[in-house]
Amino acid sequence: MPIQQTTYYQLQKFLSEKGVTLVAVSKTKPVSDIEELYALGQRDFGENYVQELVDKQPLLPADIRWHFIGHLQRNKVKYIVPFVYLIHSVDSLRLLLEIEKQAAKIGRPVNVLLQMYIAGEETKFGLDEVELNELMQHIQLHPLQFVSIKGMMGMASFVEDQKMLEKEFATLYSLYSRFKNTAIPNVNLEICSMGMSGDYALAIQQGSNMVRVGSLLFGARK
Numbered sequence: 035m036p037i038q039q040t041t042y043y044q045l046q047k048f049l050s051e052k053g054v055t056l057v058a059v060s061k062t063k064p065v066s067d068i069e070e071l072y073a074l075g076q077r078d079f080g081e082n083y084v085q086e087l088v089d090k091q092p093l094l095p096a097d098i099r100w101h102f103i104g105h106l107q108r109n110k111v112k113y114i115v116p117f118v119y120l121i122h123s124v125d126s127l128r129l130l131l132e133i134e135k136q137a138a139k140i141g142r143p144v145n146v147l148l149q150m151y152i153a154g155e156e157t158k159f160g161l162d163e164v165e166l167n168e169l170m171q172h173i174q175l176h177p178l179q180f181v182s183i184k185g186m187m188g189m190a191s192f193v194e195d196q197k198m199l200e201k202e203f204a205t206l207y208s209l210y211s212r213f214k215n216t217a218i219p220n221v222n223l224e225i226c227s228m229g230m231s232g233d234y235a236l237a238i239q240q241g242s243n244m245v246r247v248g249s250l251l252f253g254a255r256k
């Protein structure tokens with residue numbers, strides 16, 4: 035399926051006027067689709083599956099910034115730490131500490147976001163508020179050396195209800211704001227990653243400055 039070129043230019047214009055970064059979510063899409071969007075100027079791409087990312091990365095230009103946005107298992111961290119630009123999906127202290135360990139092993143700084151649980155649905159991954167506080171307390175006592183926490187990510191419920199979506203995005207933004215000026219070492223929140231193809235405009239109204247858009251650019255996934 036060809037890239038939606040006009041959609042891309044319009045979206046990019048809308049986002050850059052608002053200072054919002056676009057992550058083009060290329061999961062399940064072929065390398066040729068990524069090359070097409072790259073040729074239009076896109077550099078930030080997001081993938082959900084470790085194996086797929088590890089397969090695609092060497093085939094594509096080295097200046098692509100790879101965002102890992104899917105659920106990440108601890109035993110797979112080592113495969114992406116050597117080249118990943120930003121991991122959006124840190125949903126436990128154990129995962130955070132594994133990333134720190136693998137980053138230390140190769141001496142490479144790694145930037146991450148904390149994925150927060152904001153949806154009313156049971157199926158979504160993420161930290162709740164109690165777990166967030168515990169994680170922050172832990173790294174205050176045991177500062178990270180190689181990993182920097184750069185912000186938060188959240189996925190809203192998959193519903194049409196605008197009021198519900200608004201509330202979920204607002205919840206994430208308020209957690210983000212609460213820790214924005216913290217003095218905890220290696221916690222420098224500047225990225226609030228929320229909004230996808232169906233809800234990015236609403237997410238931006240609620241404070242998002244990074245959106246993850248897939249199907250709008252690449253067409254529907256199977």
Ligand SMILES: *Cc1c(COP(=O)(O)O)cnc(C)c1O
Pocket residue numbers: 059061082103104189230231232246247248249250
């Ligand atoms: C697939 C995915 C997206 C993109 O979804 P679209 O609706 O296709 O824009 C964004 N974020 C995450 C975490 C995803 O898994």
